[in-house]
Amino acid sequence: MYEFNYQKATNVDDAANKLGAGADARVLAGGQTLIAAMKLRLAAPSDIIDIRGIAELRGIKSGNDGLIIGAMTTHAEVASSADVRKNIPALAVLARSIGDPMVRNMGTIGGSIANNDPAADYPAAMIGLGATVKTNQRSIAADDFFTGMFMTSLEPGEIIESVSFPKPKRAAYMKFSNPASRYAIVGVFVAETGSGARVAVTGAGASVFRVAEMETALAAKFSADSVTGISVASDDLNSDMHASAEYRAHLITVMARRAVEAALAG
Amino acid sequence: MSARLSMTINGKPVTAEVASRTLLVDFLRDQLRLTGTHIGCDTAQCGACTIHIDGRAVKCCNMLALQADGTTITTIEGISAADGSMHPMQTAFRDHHGLQCGYCTPGMVMSAIDLVNNHPDPDDAEIRDGLDGNLCRCTGYHNIVKAVHAGAAAMKK
Ligand code: FES
Ligand code: FES
Numbered sequence: 001m002y003e004f005n006y007q008k009a010t011n012v013d014d015a016a017n018k019l020g021a022g023a024d025a026r027v028l029a030g031g032q033t034l035i036a037a038m039k040l041r042l043a044a045p046s047d048i049i050d051i052r053g054i055a056e057l058r059g060i061k062s063g064n065d066g067l068i069i070g071a072m073t074t075h076a077e078v079a080s081s082a083d084v085r086k087n088i089p090a091l092a093v094l095a096r097s098i099g100d101p102m103v104r105n106m107g108t109i110g111g112s113i114a115n116n117d118p119a120a121d122y123p124a125a126m127i128g129l130g131a132t133v134k135t136n137q138r139s140i141a142a143d144d145f146f147t148g149m150f151m152t153s154l155e156p157g158e159i160i161e162s163v164s165f166p167k168p169k170r171a172a173y174m175k176f177s178n179p180a181s182r183y184a185i186v187g188v189f190v191a192e193t194g195s196g197a198r199v200a201v202t203g204a205g206a207s208v209f210r211v212a213e214m215e216t217a218l219a220a221k222f223s224a225d226s227v228t229g230i231s232v233a234s235d236d237l238n239s240d241m242h243a244s245a246e247y248r249a250h251l252i253t254v255m256a257r258r259a260v261e262a263a264l265a266g
Numbered sequence: 267m268s269a270r271l272s273m274t275i276n277g278k279p280v281t282a283e284v285a286s287r288t289l290l291v292d293f294l295r296d297q298l299r300l301t302g303t304h305i306g307c308d309t310a311q312c313g314a315c316t317i318h319i320d321g322r323a324v325k326c327c328n329m330l331a332l333q334a335d336g337t338t339i340t341t342i343e344g345i346s347a348a349d350g351s352m353h354p355m356q357t358a359f360r361d362h363h364g365l366q367c368g369y370c371t372p373g374m375v376m377s378a379i380d381l382v383n384n385h386p387d388p389d390d391a392e393i394r395d396g397l398d399g400n401l402c403r404c405t406g407y408h409n410i411v412k413a414v415h416a417g418a419a420a421m422k423k
Contacts, residue, residue, distance in 0.1 A: 005267050006286035006332050028333070035328050036310055038287075048286070052333060076322070080384075100399025101377065102313065105322040106329065180311070182398075 002044045009051050012136050020157045022047030029111030032103050062087055066166040071110025090171040094121050099182050110160040116152050119183035123208035127200035128189030131165045149206040168193045172262035174255040185243050186251035190259040192222045204237050204248045224260045271335040276344025284331045291315045293331035302342040302372050313400030316373035317341045323380035342372035354420035355379050364413030366404035374400050382418045
């Protein structure tokens, strides 16, 4: 790991100021990706701004229409939260499927979405539920947030404060996971919401994406048979040692079908 | 750059000066000589470096020492009773042959204790799930699962 300047932020304004002052400053949330990347010298920030101590970035609030989850809330906290389990159980299931127990005790929702790993789980829930990201500057709809592989619409100096998830009628996440890393080879999040159905796919492409044809079919009839005949073209999908693009295309339909079944089973 | 940190480790206050890029596992092993915490992979995969920070199991090869400033840490050296007798989970690993070379064992025991703290009565699936982040090259895991069952029962007493 290359040398860097370590700074602890006491609140969000302080973090934003410190982030703006560094030549190539990075926010450190739970560090489950960033520290590993720094050890491999894939990342070499000039400054690390540690936001772990900012209490107001942590915690889960629930209301009638959904959940607001602080950026520094860990995967373990989301997975075990009674509010999450009651209001959006699919989100608790998803959080519980990330990494392993120790990773879930450190990794955070804000860190995960800011990193936008193409195989991360949370982006699927964000897009599948139509979530909104609140930063220190503005609110960003999830559909506008994930812009490409490891890319988001966050501006320099912008810090995620929380994510709000509207409560769906029903939802489920199904993941075909890499047996070693537990990252998604393909993960599909489906939701039936007040304004139609949403289908979000992670792990298969450069970044999370929606499947419009499945959404239309599910809006007409929310049943597993609605998606069985719909496949996504493999042309732009990822191909690697774990799965070919064709196999991922096949898995999208299978996981979508299972997710709809799980959502209906409640 | 270096910075000062203070924390409570195994019940004792510790204050030290560390380089910003010092990993927590290296701080524990090299500066404090707490070598019971092992480094198996150094890439956050094997769980040999598992310790408890503020009561929860984490992999300390994947965090900076400075991230643990102000926390309360327990390592494998800190779980035995004041008279030096072993923690019930350690005894269970010994009794059920839950280790062979022992390299993974400190991490297994620390993960198992966190698991039982959250699920006092884990079934086989919950144990295997709870130890998902711990790899063992020797045992084939069956005796580890048996040991965690016995350790969970003993921790209730
Ligand atoms: S040494 Fe930390 S997980 Fe392997
Ligand atoms: S006992 Fe040898 S690695 Fe587990």
